[in-house]
Amino acid sequence: MPDSQKFGHPFIPNxxxxxxxxxxxxxxxxxxxxxYATIPPELRFKDKLDLPKPFLxxxxxxxxxxxxxxxxxxxxxxxxxxxxxxxxxxxxxxxDEIANRGEFLTAYGGGPxxxxxxxxxxxxxxxxxxxxxxxxxVAAPTYDWSAAVASALLMACRLSGRREVLVPENMSGxxxxxxxxxxxxxxxxxxxxxDAATGRLDVKDLKAKVSDKTAGVYFENPTxxxxxxxxxxxxxxxxxxxxxLAIAGVDPITLGVLAPPSAYGADVAVGDYQTLGIHxxxxxxxxxxxxxxxxxxxxxxxxxxxISVGDGQAKGERVFGYTEFHRTHxxxxxxxxxxxxxxxxxxxxxxxxxxxxxxxxxxxxxGEGVMQRSRYAATVLGDLDGVRSPRLEGPFFxxxxxxxxxxxxxxxxxxxxxxxxxxxxxxxxxxxxxxLGQSALYCVTEVHTKDDIDTLAxxxxxxxx
Amino acid sequence: MTRDIAKYRAAKWNEPLIMEQGSPGERGVxxxxxEDEIQRKVGDVAGSLPKKARRADxxxxxxxxxxxxxxxxxxxxxxxLGMDVTPDASSGTCTMKYSxxxxxxxxxxHHIRELxxxxxxxxxxxxxxxxxxxxxxxxxxxxxDEFSFQPGSGAQGIYTNACIIRGYHESKGQIKQRNEVIxxxxxxxxxxxxxxxxxxxxxxxxxxxxxxxxxxxxKAALSSRTAGFMxxxxxxxxxxxxxxxxxxxxxxxxxxxxxxxxxxxxxILGISRAADVGFDMCQFNLHKTFSAPHGAVGLGCAAVGxxxxxxxxxxKPVVTFDGKKYHLDYDRPESIGKIRSFMGNVQTVxxxxxxxxxxxxxxxxxxxxxxxxxxxxxxxxxxxxxxVELPWDPKVRRLEQIRYSWAKLLHDTGVTTTDMSHNLVAxxxxxxxxxxxxxxxxxxxxxxxxxxxxxxxxxxxxAALKTMSDQAYKDPETFKxxxxxxxxxxxxxxxxxxxxxxxxxxxxxxxxxDAAAKK
Numbered sequence: 014m015p016d017s018q019k020f021g022h023p024f025i026p027n028x029x030x031x032x033x034x035x036x037x038x039x040x041x042x043x044x045x046x047x048x049y050a051t052i053p054p055e056l057r058f059k060d061k062l063d064l065p066k067p068f069l070x071x072x073x074x075x076x077x078x079x080x081x082x083x084x085x086x087x088x089x090x091x092x093x094x095x096x097x098x099x100x101x102x103x104x105x106x107x108x109d110e111i112a113n114r115g116e117f118l119t120a121y122g123g124g125p126x127x128x129x130x131x132x133x134x135x136x137x138x139x140x141x142x143x144x145x146x147x148x149x150x151v152a153a154p155t156y157d158w159s160a161a162v163a164s165a166l167l168m169a170c171r172l173s174g175r176r177e178v179l180v181p182e183n184m185s186g187x188x189x190x191x192x193x194x195x196x197x198x199x200x201x202x203x204x205x206x207x208d209a210a211t212g213r214l215d216v217k218d219l220k221a222k223v224s225d226k227t228a229g230v231y232f233e234n235p236t237x238x239x240x241x242x243x244x245x246x247x248x249x250x251x252x253x254x255x256x257x258l259a260i261a262g263v264d265p266i267t268l269g270v271l272a273p274p275s276a277y278g279a280d281v282a283v284g285d286y287q288t289l290g291i292h293x294x295x296x297x298x299x300x301x302x303x304x305x306x307x308x309x310x311x312x313x314x315x316x317x318x319x320i321s322v323g324d325g326q327a328k329g330e331r332v333f334g335y336t337e338f339h340r341t342h343x344x345x346x347x348x349x350x351x352x353x354x355x356x357x358x359x360x361x362x363x364x365x366x367x368x369x370x371x372x373x374x375x376x377x378x379x380g381e382g383v384m385q386r387s388r389y390a391a392t393v394l395g396d397l398d399g400v401r402s403p404r405l406e407g408p409f410f411x412x413x414x415x416x417x418x419x420x421x422x423x424x425x426x427x428x429x430x431x432x433x434x435x436x437x438x439x440x441x442x443x444x445x446x447x448x449l450g451q452s453a454l455y456c457v458t459e460v461h462t463k464d465d466i467d468t469l470a471x472x473x474x475x476x477x478x
Numbered sequence: 479m480t481r482d483i484a485k486y487r488a489a490k491w492n493e494p495l496i497m498e499q500g501s502p503g504e505r506g507v508x509x510x511x512x513e514d515e516i517q518r519k520v521g522d523v524a525g526s527l528p529k530k531a532r533r534a535d536x537x538x539x540x541x542x543x544x545x546x547x548x549x550x551x552x553x554x555x556x557x558x559l560g561m562d563v564t565p566d567a568s569s570g571t572c573t574m575k576y577s578x579x580x581x582x583x584x585x586x587x588h589h590i591r592e593l594x595x596x597x598x599x600x601x602x603x604x605x606x607x608x609x610x611x612x613x614x615x616x617x618x619x620x621x622x623d624e625f626s627f628q629p630g631s632g633a634q635g636i637y638t639n640a641c642i643i644r645g646y647h648e649s650k651g652q653i654k655q656r657n658e659v660i661x662x663x664x665x666x667x668x669x670x671x672x673x674x675x676x677x678x679x680x681x682x683x684x685x686x687x688x689x690x691x692x693x694x695x696x697k698a699a700l701s702s703r704t705a706g707f708m709x710x711x712x713x714x715x716x717x718x719x720x721x722x723x724x725x726x727x728x729x730x731x732x733x734x735x736x737x738x739x740x741x742x743x744x745x746i747l748g749i750s751r752a753a754d755v756g757f758d759m760c761q762f763n764l765h766k767t768f769s770a771p772h773g774a775v776g777l778g779c780a781a782v783g784x785x786x787x788x789x790x791x792x793x794k795p796v797v798t799f800d801g802k803k804y805h806l807d808y809d810r811p812e813s814i815g816k817i818r819s820f821m822g823n824v825q826t827v828x829x830x831x832x833x834x835x836x837x838x839x840x841x842x843x844x845x846x847x848x849x850x851x852x853x854x855x856x857x858x859x860x861x862x863x864x865x866v867e868l869p870w871d872p873k874v875r876r877l878e879q880i881r882y883s884w885a886k887l888l889h890d891t892g893v894t895t896t897d898m899s900h901n902l903v904a905x906x907x908x909x910x911x912x913x914x915x916x917x918x919x920x921x922x923x924x925x926x927x928x929x930x931x932x933x934x935x936x937x938x939x940x941a942a943l944k945t946m947s948d949q950a951y952k953d954p955e956t957f958k959x960x961x962x963x964x965x966x967x968x969x970x971x972x973x974x975x976x977x978x979x980x981x982x983x984x985x986x987x988x989x990x991x992d993a994a995a996k997k
Contacts, residue, residue: 024576024578024836024841024929025841025848025929025930026930026932026933027855027929027932027933028848028929033851036854036855036933037851039855039859040854040855040858042854045847045851048850048851051717051874051875055723056722057749058621058748058749058754061748061839061840061843062619062748062839062842063618064615064838064842065611065615065838066838067836067840067841068835068836069836071836074832074836075580078828078831078832078835079584079589081604081608082584082587082589082590082604082605082828083604084607085590085602085603085605086601087588088588088594089592093594095596098819098820099594099819101592101594105507107548107551110548111548111551111555113586114555115562116555116563117555117560117774118582118773118774119561119574119577120558120772120774120775121560121572122569122572123558123909124909125966125969126903126964126965126966127568127902127908129965130555130557130965131558133495133557134551134555136495136983137496137497139982139983140983140987141496141497141537141539143983143986144537144538144539144985145537145539149986150982150986151983156631156818157818157819158819159816159818159819187819190794190816191817191818191819194641194817198676199677242531243527243530246530270532270533271527271531271532272530272531272532273537276533276534277530292591292592293592294823294825295595295605295820296820296824297822297826299819300776307981307982307983312980321973321974321980321981322495322984323969323973323974323979323981324969324973325967325969326968327967330966334971334974336974336982337974342633342672342675343915345671346667346671346682346915346916347670347674348674349670349672350674350675352634352637352672353633354631354633354634354668354778355632355763355765355773355776355777356630356775356776356778357630357773357776357777358773358776359773359775359776359777360776361776365496366547366551369506369540369550370506370544371507371509372504372505373536373538374541375508378508381522381525382512384523385512385516385517385524386512388520389512389519389520408526408527408528432600432601437597437601462513463512
């Protein structure tokens with residue numbers, strides 16, 4: 014161990030003795046304790062922190078951390094069919110290259126003069142996402158999809174002065190919990206039923222529940238259970254009839270083939286950047302977005318950062334800045350209606366890199382290929398004895414429900430057995446959606462080959478014997 | 479030796495927008511097609527969608543080849559002053575420090591990057607162990623008993639504290655009566671904002687003559703309605719409020735809970751802990767104090783800690799250890815529920831864990847001491863510059879950051895702190911943090927030189943401020959027209975707040991520009 018009297022720590026230049034001496038001399042003190050004298054002694058911690066012995070060499074540190082995390086089994090080693098809020102898509106090398114750029118990675122709140130490159134990149138992401146969604150106002154990234162839903166629902170309440178929102182039964186329980194925790198001081202939350210056959214929103218039930226007290230109607234397309242809302246326009250119309258905002262939750266990677274939320278009249282679109290060139294990171298890959306029409310009334314209602322392009326002094330010079338920053342909690346403080354903060358801007362940048370790489374044709378081809386693979390998977394699983402797949406009727410994008418009721422095995426038992434075969438089976442839905450019996454939500458994307466899918470099918474066949 | 483800051487020229491690529499680049503038919507990447515057998519079996523699935531569910535036109539995305547996309551973003555990165563390229567003492571309250579590269583490499587291993595959050599916990603043992611170990615570390619650092627790393631930012635961590643205060647009073651059936659949270663004007667805005675979002679009325683204590691709230695102002699705010707006290711200390715001024723122990727005692731006596739926002743803890747790690755001051759809970763920013771990169775405003779994580787008896791309110795799930803295996807415990811009926819999806823930014827937790835393990839107790843103490851030394855070293859240089867003042871009693875030492883004032887400069891020359899901040903980029907230094915609102919210090923400048931900066935870095939930074947002050951006194955008009963050597967020139971901000979001109983997307987920009995041209 015190096016002698017701290019002689020050497021500094023590699024991360025702390027002025028812990029080296031000579032530098033420290035020079036600093037003390039410039040300040041005119043003998044010891045840093047002279048500065049800490051402003052803290053009353055009774056508030057001081059007098060011991061040494063009880064921390065593990067450090068690894069001062071990088072190689073030892075690396076070995077230690079690798080030793081811990083290598084106990085994980087990742088989707089790189091196992092065949093993964095989990096989706097349900099974080100999805101495994103292929104990440105092009107250029108996306109990783111840009112995500113690793115130190116200038117972006119270690120930037121923070123530097124403004125339009127310090128970080129114009131960061132702001133341009135985000136403006137471009139907003140622009141490309143806006144094209145995917147068919148919307149002209151796209152906010153800077155939020156925390157995650159669920160946070161974007163919660164913010165959009167509160168926005169609907171503020172704009173209308175109403176205190177009730179409708180959310181779909183066919184959404185993730187975790188998402189519902191996160192939204193409910195956020196909005197409950199401000200609005201009642203009512204669930205709209207799903208159609209038992211298709212897993213889509215039950216428009217009849219929506220019509221029965223939406224009223225002139227409803228501030229906003231949230232729905233997902235594709236739904237949490239994977240099916241595509243082919244009647245999204247009817248949901249939007251039912252909301253609009255009562256003066257409620259229609260808020261659509263969409264996965265942007267579907268929008269090369271699926272109709273954008275603007276096409277069926279949604280007022281606000283929310284969703285997540287994660288599918289656009291971002292690794293799963295155990296859920297750390299999420300980064301939410303919010304978008305709407307460029308209508309000042311709606312834009313005033315957004316509560317996050319808004320990045321705008323503008324014109325510089327020189328002809329043709331583009332500059333970037335923040336729109337209506339006074340809306341944010343940084344300025345409203347004690348009367349804030351929402352909060353933003355360190356959201357997931359790096360992922361916002363990468364979402365843009367991804368869309369720029371894919372281009373209009375790539376994003377469509379990708380969607381077409383995913384739909385073929387997932388349909389193939391649902392079909393071959395459905396060919397297995399006693400398996401109903403897809404369990405729900407109607408078209409789906411990459412996720413579909415598989416039901417095991419015909420084989421007297423629980424979804425949990427199936428997943429345990431698949432795990433022994435190095436497969437992460439679909440998410441067990443039996444607790445969240447008891448009406449679907451012993452079912453699991455499978456996700457198939459462009460990362461899956463035909464072999465992968467056939468491997469799953471033969472493993473399931475064995476497991477269900 | 480310091481570099482010659484006057485000779486700096488920023489990368490100014492005048493890079494067109496990506497939407498303005500390329501040509502039809504260019505491709506960046508080509509997605510993988512489904513195999514022939516799949517295609518034969520299922521046909522054109524997308525094409526068989528009902529018409530109204532299908533996208534009619536292709537989205538108007540750019541068509542650009544791969545190297546050109548890469549180059550575009552690399553150029554934009556070069557027009558971004560991240561901590562890897564500049565000694566950022568500018569971002570006061572943000573604790574810009576070195577994010578060790580080895581931690582990035584570790585976080586990029588497939589064992590973290592390719593994890594799905596819903597995997598069976600059997601396959602997440604490494605991740606859960608890491609989170610469990612870091613939980614113990616944070617307990618030692620704070621003196622509290624249990625942590626959650628679910629919140630995705632400092633603001634979300636503070637919000638989590640507000641939800642715990644709400645959950646606590648709800649559990650006692652007193653939330654209707656106890657509906658007020660007290661904070662301070664120099665705390666982070668989220669200490670006032672997030673309890674309001676969580677449903678509380680918020681009372682703000684204003685600083686007294688010494689730059690921090692005095693006991694009397696707190697006493698006047700306390701009542702049977704008090705639910706909690708949420709405060710940063712040291713506040714954004716860098717002043718440690720010596721009354722904090724007594725304030726906490728009074729709030730608790732009144733029946734409230736106390737939440738310590740440790741956003742400014744970099745100078746007091748191992749020196750004064752949340753529990754030593756009597757706090758019931760706290761939050762640390764892992765992307766600030768614990769070295770995880772700030773991700774261009776992203777990939778944050780708050781470590782939220784609580785006293786043992788409040789652990790039941792923490793967000794779900796909580797990582798537990800039975801002596802053999804690690805588990806994700808969702809069975810927590812009194813939990814405030816979900817704050818962020820899944821387990822949060824777990825890769826950020828890994829980076830902070832590795833950082834602490836590279837330092838140990840002595841290293842952490844050295845972080846705090848050196849951050850405080852660096853701040854006072856820089857202050858010694860900065861306060862000698864013409865036009866700068868140290869608000870309140872200049873003899874009272876600040877800890878890890880300082881809110882200075884350029885009021886004298888404005889008075890003498892007409893140059894504002896905004897002019898100064900913007901001009902700093904002409905030396906390759908980040909524009910500086912002025913102040914959160916409300917601006918209780920005139921013409922504020924908030925600097926925080928963390929332990930990562932060397933004496934050369936600090937000298938360079940002080941030299942840039944001195945050069946600017948000299949220029950401002952010599953030729954204020956020219957100075958106010960700057961910055962001249964940055965990546966972007968001085969420009970008008972009003973356009974961003976004018977609905978006719980603001981544009982958050984290229985399509986809005988084109989529409990508005992065309993409309994203006996027609997006029």
